[in-house]
Amino acid sequence: MSGSGNREGNGQIRSTMLPYGRQWLDDEDKAAVMRVLDSDFLTQGPMIAEFERGIADYVGARFAVAFTNGTAALHAACFAAGIGPGDEVITSPITFLASSNCVLYMGGTPVFADIKMDTYNIDPDCIEAAITPNTKAIIPVDFTGQPAELDRIMDIADRHGLIVIEDAAHSLGASYKGRKVGSIADMTMFSFHPVKHITSGEGGMIVTDNEEYYHKLQLFRNHGMTRDPAQMEQNDGPWYYEMHALGFNYRMTDMQAALGLSQLGKLDKFVELRRSIARTYTEAFSEMPGVIVPYQHPDADSSWHLYVIRIDPQKFIKSRREIFEKLRSENIGVNVHYIPVYKQPYYLMLGYGDTVNHNADLYYETAITLPLFPQMNNFDVTDVLNMVQIILKS
Numbered sequence: 297m298s299g300s301g302n303r304e305g306n307g308q309i310r311s312t313m314l315p316y317g318r319q320w321l322d323d324e325d326k327a328a329v330m331r332v333l334d335s336d337f338l339t340q341g342p343m344i345a346e347f348e349r350g351i352a353d354y355v356g357a358r359f360a361v362a363f364t365n366g367t368a369a370l371h372a373a374c375f376a377a378g379i380g381p382g383d384e385v386i387t388s389p390i391t392f393l394a395s396s397n398c399v400l401y402m403g404g405t406p407v408f409a410d411i412k413m414d415t416y417n418i419d420p421d422c423i424e425a426a427i428t429p430n431t432k433a434i435i436p437v438d439f440t441g442q443p444a445e446l447d448r449i450m451d452i453a454d455r456h457g458l459i460v461i462e463d464a465a466h467s468l469g470a471s472y473k474g475r476k477v478g479s480i481a482d483m484t485m486f487s488f489h490p491v492k493h494i495t496s497g498e499g500g501m502i503v504t505d506n507e508e509y510y511h512k513l514q515l516f517r518n519h520g521m522t523r524d525p526a527q528m529e530q531n532d533g534p535w536y537y538e539m540h541a542l543g544f545n546y547r548m549t550d551m552q553a554a555l556g557l558s559q560l561g562k563l564d565k566f567v568e569l570r571r572s573i574a575r576t577y578t579e580a581f582s583e584m585p586g587v588i589v590p591y592q593h594p595d596a597d598s599s600w601h602l603y604v605i606r607i608d609p610q611k612f613i614k615s616r617r618e619i620f621e622k623l624r625s626e627n628i629g630v631n632v633h634y635i636p637v638y639k640q641p642y643y644l645m646l647g648y649g650d651t652v653n654h655n656a657d658l659y660y661e662t663a664i665t666l667p668l669f670p671q672m673n674n675f676d677v678t679d680v681l682n683m684v685q686i687i688l689k690s
């Protein structure tokens with residue numbers, strides 16, 4: 297990144313904002329997009345299936361379906377899972393809005409189960425406690441890139457007949473007990489937004505081993521229509537198509553798929569660089585009293601989308617807000633991931649004001665996300681470490 301280095305004349309440690317995340321594109325990526333622009337198909341062409349195959353093979357899943365973005369992919373997964381009015385779906389409150397909004401899109405009811413205070417992932421005990429006769433699915437989120445406790449969650453789902461849709465927007469490239477994320481849940485969603493591990497500009501995907509879900513996902517992406525004679529109720533001729541469900545146009549373009557496929561070749565390198573920066577952060581922050589570094593569960597091998605520290609309010613005179621504002625004023629692009637979803641005005645309007653998730657509230661009061669992306673260099677990392685140290689000590 298440009299702008300890194302030592303304190304400059306204007307008093308800030310950096311001349312430009314170091315973002316919390318950003319893409320890394322090279323000439324190969326750009327050439328892949330250009331080839332599509334010169335081809336016959338800008339959309340509905342061959343790159344979609346190639347990108348889908350690439351991701352499915354990488355994670356070890358039978359099927360993959362690409363979408364315009366991860367949110368659309370989650371919407372489609374909820375459709376494939378048959379979620380509708382009266383159905384409850386349990387998810388984490390410490391997540392991006394899309395993890396629960398996708399349930400609302402289908403007329404279902406999101407139910408928030410509290411997080412664990414060590415991993416910040418959904419607590420399987422809280423999932424069990426939240427199950428009612430109306431529960432239909434669980435949407436665990438692999439927060440920061442660390443897989444949720446998937447064995448326990450799959451076991452709970454088995455015992456109660458629930459479908460597991462894993463929100464793996466943070467965890468492409470991560471493993472759980474040696475198995476790649478994407479090979480474990482009933483359906484797993486990835487996002488290719490530029491801050492995520494690899495990008496297609498906007499983009500998302502669902503991977504699954506279940507053929508029925510696979511067909512429903514494809515149907516939903518394309519207006520709910522099929523041209524497959526095997527699935528049609530009648531057949532008026534070669535032009536004939538049938539609409540079987542109320543789907544959307546959620547198709548990814550071939551430019552996006554080409555970019556995503558080119559990026560996929562760099563995924564392992566990107567994840568290694570993220571892990572290395574995370575190790576550097578953890579070593580340095582472990583020495584700072586009052587800073588709580590992210591705990592890693594022995595079953596999880598995170599792909600590190602986010603690096604979150606927590607500030608023990610008892611140990612500092614400055615509030616989290618003051619620390620945050622100071623870091624931003626020094627062009628360190630800190631963030632807070634996330635505001636518990638049930639605190640959002642829209643959710644309050646829906647009646648979520650009674651939700652009690654103490655850990656999520658405590659987490660939210662104390663968390664700060666630090667910049668973390670593969671192209672960060674040693675100067676960038678040192679700027680973050682130095683600035684956090686200076687601000688916490690002053």
Ligand SMILES: *Cc1c(COP(=O)(O)O)cnc(C)c1O
Pocket residue numbers: 365366367368391392394395437463465466487488489498499500
């Ligand atoms: C990014 C993200 C999404 C949605 O992905 P988009 O591609 O931006 O629609 C969903 N859930 C989580 C946890 C995310 O971080």
